[in-house]
Amino acid sequence: MEKRVAHNSLFISFEGIDGCGKSTQLLKAARFFRDNGFEVVETKEPGGTMIGKHLRSLLLEEGAKIQRSEVLMFMLDRSEHVRQVIMPALKQGKIVLCDRFIDSTLAYQHDYSFEILDALNEFATGGLKPDLTLYFDVPLEVALHRRRQRSETDKIESRSNFYMETVLARYLKASIRDPQRIKIIPAQQSIDQVTKAMEAQLRGLIASGL
Template sequence: MSFITFEGPEGAGKSTQIKRLAAKLENAGRDVVLTREPGGAPEAEALRALLLDKDRSWSPTAEALLMNAARDAHVRARITPALDAGKTVLCDRFSDSTIAYQVGVDEAFLRALQTAVVPRMPDLTLLFDLPVEVGLARAEARGAADRFEAKGEAYHRTVRERFIAIAAEEPERVVIIDAEASMDTVEKAVTEAVNARLPGLLGEPHGHPPAP
């Protein structure tokens, strides 16, 4: 059982890469659970709709509380049962995003919420990093920006800095991926990171046994 999270700013390409890694893991015979935050469980998806709604205005503290309420439901209903069953869990965003995005909330308070809600931190976190202006341009090209994407460059520069700080504090868990590269180059970096940090997880693809 392995728990891998995908983190990073807007437009970093996490959704594409998490699907590619899931396909590789399934090809290696792993039972994969692909999930996301906020969301991943019915109660958490309901809170996601509230959190991303551009017509609502939440304080940073309210955001942090709602995010962790959603995470609590997600962890209990989906992540923990999957890991207990020996499955590999890939999650698009997790608690690092709350630390990075809830700018203006005391970090000690955010860490206390994390400790209360998260019984197990990821085995590996892939942090997809790229310049803020590039990420926002990619997000804008997708259309229909959510409430976080619409917060402006200054806010997102702070988010990027906070993600980088997390990686510096926990290098044994977090691997920075250059998300400005091509999708195939990023995929290769993801594969290399998984093989280096979780050796054997990807195994040998079906139909291609090791050479004698």
């Protein structure tokens, strides 16, 4: 495990494709920690800072058209997010729960090698990595089905299945490469079952001497 920023602090990222259940489980994790007496900060990328919010709308407008710039905009957002939100909270001994972080870049910006993206991530974060990353693993069809039920059809990006299968493959590759940090949570089961699997990981972390 990475060296903690401060005693009691914990940095956990939530990863997976849209519709896998990240936001649902992040809320449950926040409740779990609060019930256990911890202070929790919930945040997300992109858009966890003012600059991030502007970038988010810029990305939605311009996004995919300008790939290198898109990567760099995510990095700018990440750098500011770490500086303004994540590090201050960790230094105060809080638990930071972050919806998407470095692994989203590895998965989605898959025109670029892990080598390049690792270097950019390291530069943007100053080397900060999550203590734990929960990767919610679902097949593409399940995620699409859930998103349709969430009735967000108009917001659903029209990314091809081929693109999304590559995203899933990259998430898997990142998880296999870094099994200490990234825990794969099978997320096809019911919300309660997924929460149980997640809480087992969280209890493990607390037991390991948070």
